[in-house]
Structure formats: structure tokens, C-alpha cells
Amino acid sequence: MEIKNSVAIVTGAASGIGAATAQLLIEAGAKVALLDKQPNSAKQGLVISCDITDEKSTEAALKQIEEQLGIARICINCAGILKTGRIVGKKGPYPLSDFKQILEVNLIGTYNMMRLTAARMATLEPLGESNERGVIINTASIAGIEGQVGQTAYSASKGGIIALTLPAARDLAPLGIRVVAIAPGLFDTPILSNLTPTALDELVANIPFPKRLGNPREYAKLAQHIIDNPLINGEIIRLDGGLRLP
Numbered sequence: 033m034e035i036k037n038s039v040a041i042v043t044g045a046a047s048g049i050g051a052a053t054a055q056l057l058i059e060a061g062a063k064v065a066l067l068d069k070q071p072n073s074a075k076q077g078l079v080i081s082c083d084i085t086d087e088k089s090t091e092a093a094l095k096q097i098e099e100q101l102g103i104a105r106i107c108i109n110c111a112g113i114l115k116t117g118r119i120v121g122k123k124g125p126y127p128l129s130d131f132k133q134i135l136e137v138n139l140i141g142t143y144n145m146m147r148l149t150a151a152r153m154a155t156l157e158p159l160g161e162s163n164e165r166g167v168i169i170n171t172a173s174i175a176g177i178e179g180q181v182g183q184t185a186y187s188a189s190k191g192g193i194i195a196l197t198l199p200a201a202r203d204l205a206p207l208g209i210r211v212v213a214i215a216p217g218l219f220d221t222p223i224l225s226n227l228t229p230t231a232l233d234e235l236v237a238n239i240p241f242p243k244r245l246g247n248p249r250e251y252a253k254l255a256q257h258i259i260d261n262p263l264i265n266g267e268i269i270r271l272d273g274g275l276r277l278p
């Protein structure tokens with residue numbers, strides 16, 4: 033998929049991985065809509081306040097994008113939240129409301145964006161020798177594969193994104209739309225702020241190479257390649273410096 037002049041949506045675009053991805057796509061010549069529940073004032077792109085779990089909010093955002101930029105051929109779902117806690121902790125059982133909220137944002141919100149953007153992509157003309165209409169990139173996590181203590185809710189939400197990648201790619205294949213998931217390891221973004229420095233140091237010590245947090249721009253570069261390469265489909269790509277969470 034050609035990035036230049038394509039319309040692209042990035043969710044969670046006010047911070048971290050989403051912000052870096054939106055920035056790289058803008059530099060590559062895409063017309064980018066930056067969606068976030070807590071949007072900031074990006075200098076470039078179309079900034080929209082949008083809660084991905086809310087049908088009305090997402091429908092309104094997509095209508096605005098269509099009117100101001102056109103229908104998106106690229107959707108990169110980066111919005112997500114992290115809350116940890118053991119199933120049974122010092123304060124008793126893990127709050128069901130927290131479990132529901134994490135699944136609501138990370139899994140259901142991502143699915144909501146997929147279904148609404150894919151329905152619009154399906155109305156577009158197919159492009160190029162592959163007859164491609166669009167590409168959706170979802171953000172999983174290596175915690176969706178080897179979740180740690182206290183991560184049942186987060187791991188379940190990211191495991192859901194991993195599990196739906198292949199069937200979603202199969203569903204959307206007749207429409208010429210690809211679905212790919214990126215499973216990041218540890219990235220230097222505000223989402224890690226609830227880890228203590230000691231816990232973070234221990235995690236980084238386990239990364240084979242390079243022994244450091246990922247830079248959000250490194251996620252953006254992988255997203256850029258996925259958009260560009262039509263053969264990548266139905267796959268979960270780890271981006272983690274070889275880290276396997278202990």
C-alpha cells in the first residue's frame with residue numbers, strides 16, 4: 033500500500049507508540065487522523081477526540097475523517113491501557129470492573145475500530161497489482177503470549193488481539209484488506225510509568241539485545257514496512273530485542 037497521499041488513522045495518537053507512528057506517516061506523506069481519548073495539540077494531521085470503545089464517538093470521528101481527508105486505507109490501532117494486579121491480591125479478588133475496562137479498551141475498542149474502518153475501506157477502489165483496498169495494524173504485546181504475574185487482564189486483552197488476527201485476515205481477504213498485529217516488548221512510553229524503576233531495570237536486564245527499552249519510532253518503522261509490503265498478512269510480529277518475559 034502506497035503511504036504517500038493515503039488517508040491513515042492512528043488511535044492512541046496523543047502519546048508514545050501511536051504518536052511516533054502518526055509522526056512517521058505524516059513525514060512519509062500520508063494524510064493522518066490522530067485519534068485519542070485525551071488528544072493533544074499535534075502541529076500536523078487531523079486531531080480528533082475519540083473514545084474507541086464508544087460507538088457514537090468512533091462513528092462521528094470516522095465521518096469527520098471522511099469529510100475532511102477522505103476514507104482511510106490504513107488504520108493503526110495503538111490505543112491501550114495497562115493496569116496490573118493479581119487475581120487474588122492483598123485487597124482481595126481483582127476488581128471485575130478493572131478486568132472489564134481493560135478488555136473494553138484494548139480488545140473491544142480495537143475490534144470496534146477494525147469493523148468500522150474495514151466497512152469503509154470495502155467501498156474503495158482496489159489499488160495496484162495486488163488489488164489492495166486497505167491494511168489494519170493492531171497492537172498486541174508479548175504479554176499476550178507470555179504474561180507475567182499480575183497481568184491476567186492485560187494478557188487476556190492482548191491475547192485476544194493475537195487470536196483474532198488470522199480469522200480477521202481471512203474475513204477481510206475477499207475485500208483486499210490485510211490484518212497484521214505487532215507484539216511489542218518493552219517500549220519507552222508513559223504506559224510503563226506504573227512500573228517501579230527496579231522492576232523496569234530487572235525487565236530490561238532480561239532483554240538479549242539491544243539491552244534497552246524500544247524507541248516508539250522503531251514500532252513506527254515496522255508499521256511503515258507492513259503497510260508497504262502486501263505479502264505480510266494474518267501475522268503477529270514480535271518487536272522485542274529477543275525478550276521472553278520471565
Ligand SMILES: NC(=O)c1ccc[n+]([C@@H]2O[C@H](COP(=O)([O-])OP(=O)(O)OC[C@H]3O[C@@H](n4cnc5c(N)ncnc54)[C@H](O)[C@@H]3O)[C@@H](O)[C@H]2O)c1
Pocket residue numbers: 043044045046047048049050067068069070082083084085109110111112113114137141171172173174215216217218219220221222223224
Ligand atoms: N510501551 C510498551 O512497553 C508497550 C508494550 C507492549 C504493548 N504496548 C501497547 O502499545 C500501545 C500503545 O501504548 P503506549 O506504550 O504508546 O502507551 P501510552 O499510554 O503512551 O499511549 C496510549 C494512548 O492511548 C490512549 N487511549 C487510552 N484509552 C483510549 C480510548 N478508550 N480511546 C482512545 N484513546 C485511548 C491514551 O490516551 C494514550 O494517549 C498500547 O496498546 C499498549 O498496550 C506498549
